[in-house]
Amino acid sequence: MVDAGQIALVVALVVTTYAVVASFVGAWQRIPELTASARYGFYSVPPLLLVSTSALVYAFVTRDFSVRYVAENSNFAMPHIYTWVAFYAGNAGSLLYLALVLASVSAVSVLTIRKRLPHTTPYALGVMALIVGFFLAIMLFLANPLERLAVVPADGQGINPLLIHFGMFIHPPMQMAGLALVAVPFSIAMGALAARRGGRDEWVDLGRLWGMVSWLVLTIGLLLGSWWAYTILGWGGYWAWDPVENSALMPWLAMTAFVHSIMVQKRRGMFRMWNMALIIVGFTLAQMGMFINRGGPVPSVHSFAQSTMGWLFLAFMVGTLLLSIAVFLWRYDSLKSRERLEAVVSRESAFLGQNILFLAVAFVTLWGTIFPVFSEAAEGTVITVGRPFFDRVNGPLLLVIVMLMGVGPLLPWRRSTSRSLIRALRAPLAAALLTMVALLIVGVHQPVALVAFMSVALAVGGILIEWLRGVRSRHRRGEAYPAAFLNLLTGNRPRYGGYIVHLGIAMLAVGIIGSSFFSVQRDVSMKPGDVASLGDYTFVYVGATHTTQPDSAQSVVAFDVYKGDNFSGRMEANRAFYPVFRIASTKGAIRSTPIEDFYIVPSEFGSDDEAVFRVLINPMVWWMWASGPVLALGIVVGLWPARQPAPAVVRMPGGAQAARA
Amino acid sequence: MLVFIAVALALIPAIVIAYPFLRRGVSREWLDDESSPMATLQRRWNAALDGIRSAELEYAIGSLDEDDYRWLRRQYMREAAVVMRAMDLEQEEQEELLTQIESEGARVRARVLGNERAVEQP
Numbered sequence: 129m130v131d132a133g134q135i136a137l138v139v140a141l142v143v144t145t146y147a148v149v150a151s152f153v154g155a156w157q158r159i160p161e162l163t164a165s166a167r168y169g170f171y172s173v174p175p176l177l178l179v180s181t182s183a184l185v186y187a188f189v190t191r192d193f194s195v196r197y198v199a200e201n202s203n204f205a206m207p208h209i210y211t212w213v214a215f216y217a218g219n220a221g222s223l224l225y226l227a228l229v230l231a232s233v234s235a236v237s238v239l240t241i242r243k244r245l246p247h248t249t250p251y252a253l254g255v256m257a258l259i260v261g262f263f264l265a266i267m268l269f270l271a272n273p274l275e276r277l278a279v280v281p282a283d284g285q286g287i288n289p290l291l292i293h294f295g296m297f298i299h300p301p302m303q304m305a306g307l308a309l310v311a312v313p314f315s316i317a318m319g320a321l322a323a324r325r326g327g328r329d330e331w332v333d334l335g336r337l338w339g340m341v342s343w344l345v346l347t348i349g350l351l352l353g354s355w356w357a358y359t360i361l362g363w364g365g366y367w368a369w370d371p372v373e374n375s376a377l378m379p380w381l382a383m384t385a386f387v388h389s390i391m392v393q394k395r396r397g398m399f400r401m402w403n404m405a406l407i408i409v410g411f412t413l414a415q416m417g418m419f420i421n422r423g424g425p426v427p428s429v430h431s432f433a434q435s436t437m438g439w440l441f442l443a444f445m446v447g448t449l450l451l452s453i454a455v456f457l458w459r460y461d462s463l464k465s466r467e468r469l470e471a472v473v474s475r476e477s478a479f480l481g482q483n484i485l486f487l488a489v490a491f492v493t494l495w496g497t498i499f500p501v502f503s504e505a506a507e508g509t510v511i512t513v514g515r516p517f518f519d520r521v522n523g524p525l526l527l528v529i530v531m532l533m534g535v536g537p538l539l540p541w542r543r544s545t546s547r548s549l550i551r552a553l554r555a556p557l558a559a560a561l562l563t564m565v566a567l568l569i570v571g572v573h574q575p576v577a578l579v580a581f582m583s584v585a586l587a588v589g590g591i592l593i594e595w596l597r598g599v600r601s602r603h604r605r606g607e608a609y610p611a612a613f614l615n616l617l618t619g620n621r622p623r624y625g626g627y628i629v630h631l632g633i634a635m636l637a638v639g640i641i642g643s644s645f646f647s648v649q650r651d652v653s654m655k656p657g658d659v660a661s662l663g664d665y666t667f668v669y670v671g672a673t674h675t676t677q678p679d680s681a682q683s684v685v686a687f688d689v690y691k692g693d694n695f696s697g698r699m700e701a702n703r704a705f706y707p708v709f710r711i712a713s714t715k716g717a718i719r720s721t722p723i724e725d726f727y728i729v730p731s732e733f734g735s736d737d738e739a740v741f742r743v744l745i746n747p748m749v750w751w752m753w754a755s756g757p758v759l760a761l762g763i764v765v766g767l768w769p770a771r772q773p774a775p776a777v778v779r780m781p782g783g784a785q786a787a788r789a
Numbered sequence: 790m791l792v793f794i795a796v797a798l799a800l801i802p803a804i805v806i807a808y809p810f811l812r813r814g815v816s817r818e819w820l821d822d823e824s825s826p827m828a829t830l831q832r833r834w835n836a837a838l839d840g841i842r843s844a845e846l847e848y849a850i851g852s853l854d855e856d857d858y859r860w861l862r863r864q865y866m867r868e869a870a871v872v873m874r875a876m877d878l879e880q881e882e883q884e885e886l887l888t889q890i891e892s893e894g895a896r897v898r899a900r901v902l903g904n905e906r907a908v909e910q911p
Contacts, residue, residue: 135791136798160809161809164809165807168806172801172805175801330828394836395836395840540844541840541844543860544857545856547854547856547857548852548853551852551853594850594852620842
C-alpha cells in the first residue's frame, strides 16, 4: 500500500508538470486539444493524491513504523481517532494534505470557470498546477511522507500532545486549506490577466465566489485556532499576536478587503488595478504564512510543521510575487477603470476607505511579525514586538473598520446627499446612543470601550432596522412575520448574506471588546479545601487526582464553583506532562455563558496537591465562538444561487443571439 | 505486483491526457469569447440592472432620499441606454428592454412594500 502511495505521488508530479506546460503552451499557441489534455490530466491528480493519502492513513492505522512519518507522529498509545490529526501533524504529512486539498479544490474551480471563462481557464489552470506541483516536488525530493526507515522502531514517538484536542480535528486543516485556497482566486485573476482577452471584468464573478470561499475557510480556521489556544494553552487568552497567528490573520485581512472591493468592480467597473493588487497581496501573505509556519525565522507556539525548508517557501513566495508583478505591468493598460469615483460620500468610497484600513492593519501586523528578524540583522539582538504594540496600533484601526462596517452598507452607490445620509444613519445612530446610555447606566465608563460598543451598535442597528422595515412592509401585505423575513432574505441573497456576515463580525467584535477591556484575573495558591473568590465567584479547591498513562502523567483538579450564593457546578481542569516531548499540556476548566466565562487553569503543582491556579473572568468570549456558524451561514446565503427566470432570448446585431436574465 | 500497480496508476492519467487528441469537437471550445464587445455590454447591462434593483430596494425601505433615488435611477437608465445604443438594437427590442427594467423595479418594490404600495411609488 505504501509503495502504491509512493508511485501515485511520482505520477501526480509528472502529470502536474505536464498540466503546467500543456496549459501554458496550449493557451499561448491556441491549441484547444492541448489545453483540454492538460485539464483532463489535472483532473486525475486529486485521485492520485487520494491514493497516497490512503496509503499514509493505512500506515497509521496499522501502526506501520517502517514509515518514518508514522514513526515520528504516532505510537501504540495514540487512540485511532487521532490518526486524522497525526496525518497533518508534521511537515511532510501536512504538505500531502495541502497538495490534496489544493488539487481537489482547483479541479472543482476549473470545472466552474471553464465554460464562462474559456480563454482564462488554461492560464488559470497552469498557475494552479504550478502551485500544486511545487508542493509535490518538495514532498518527493525533500519531505516524503511515505519514506521508509532502514531500521523499524518497536514503537513510534507519538503525536505532539498539544494536538490532542477536539479543535485540532478542524483548526489545522481549515487553516491550511484557507491559506491554500487563496491560490484559487489568485490563479483565476492571473489567468484573466495572462489571457490578454481578460484582465478587465470577466473574471470578477468567479474570482469573488472563490475569494469568499477561501475567506470563509480562513475565518473558521482562525476562530478554531483561537478557541484551541484559549482552551489548551492555559494562559486564559485566545490571541497573543504570535507570528503564526499573525501569518494567518494577514491574508485574512487582505482577502476581506478583496471580497469587498471586487463588488465595486462588478458593479461599476472600477478598482480593476486595486483588486489585482489585493489578490496578489493576499496570495503573497498566504505564502508568507506557510513560510513562517514551516521554518520561518520567528518561533511560535503554533508551529507544528517546522522544517528546515523555510527558505524554499520564501523563494517560492518571492518568485510568484515577482511573476505576478511582471504580468500586472505587462497588462497594465487593460486595468484602467471604466468609471471614476463620483462622490466622496458613497458606498464605493466607504469600500475604498475600509480597504486601506484593512491593508494598514495587515502591514502593521507584518512589520511587527518580522521586526525581530530586522532587529537581529541590524543590531545583532532580537527585539520582539509584543502585544502592546499591536493593540495600540491595530486597535484604533480595527475600531474604525467596525464603524465603517456600520456606515458603509447604508450608503448608496455612486453618491449620497446629506439628506440621504441623515435618513440612513439616524436610526443606527440612535441605537448607538441608546447603547452608550445603557452602558453608562450599568457602570461602563471607559471611553474607548464605550466607543467600541457604540460602533458595534451602529453596525448591528443599521442591519436590524433595515430588516425590520422590510419585514414590516411585507407583513402589511399579509405575510406572517417569519415568512416575511425569509422572503425578504431569499429575495436578495447577496445583500442579506453580507448582512448576516456583518452580524457575525459584530458578534466577534463584542467578544473581543468585552474580553479585552473587562477581563479580570487572579493568581492564587491553594491547598485542597481552600476557598478563594474573584468577582462574584467563589471557588473551593476540592482536590487533585493523579494518574499515569503510557505516554503521560495526568493531573485532574476539581473545583466547586458558586456565583453569589448559587452553586454553579463542579469544574475540572487537567494538566498532563508528556516526557517524550518534554511538554506540559493544560486544559482549562471553563464555565461559559453569553455574559462571561469563568476560567480556572492550574499553572504549578507543589507538594500535597498544593497548586497555583490562574483564575479569570473573561466577559463575552462566548460571542466569539458563536460567531463562526453565523459567518458560515452568511456566506452560504450570499453565495446560494438564485432561481433564475427563463432567460429571454434577444437577437443581437450580426445575427447572434444572447440570453438575458 | 508493484509493476502492475505502477502501470495501472500511470495508465489512467495517460488515457485521459490522450483523450482530447483522439476525439472530435475540442477545437470548438474557444468559440465563446469571454471579453467580446457583446459579452462586455452584457455585463454592463447586468450591472445597470443591479444598480436599479439596489436603488429600488433602498428607496423602498427608506434608506434613500427621493432626490438621490431619482438621480441614481436616471444614471442607471442612462447607462442602460448607452448599452442599448452600443448593441445597436431595433426600436422594439429597446422598448422591450426598457419594459424589462421597469418591471424589474416594480418587482423589487413589490417584494419589499407589497403590491398596493408598490404601484404608488414613482
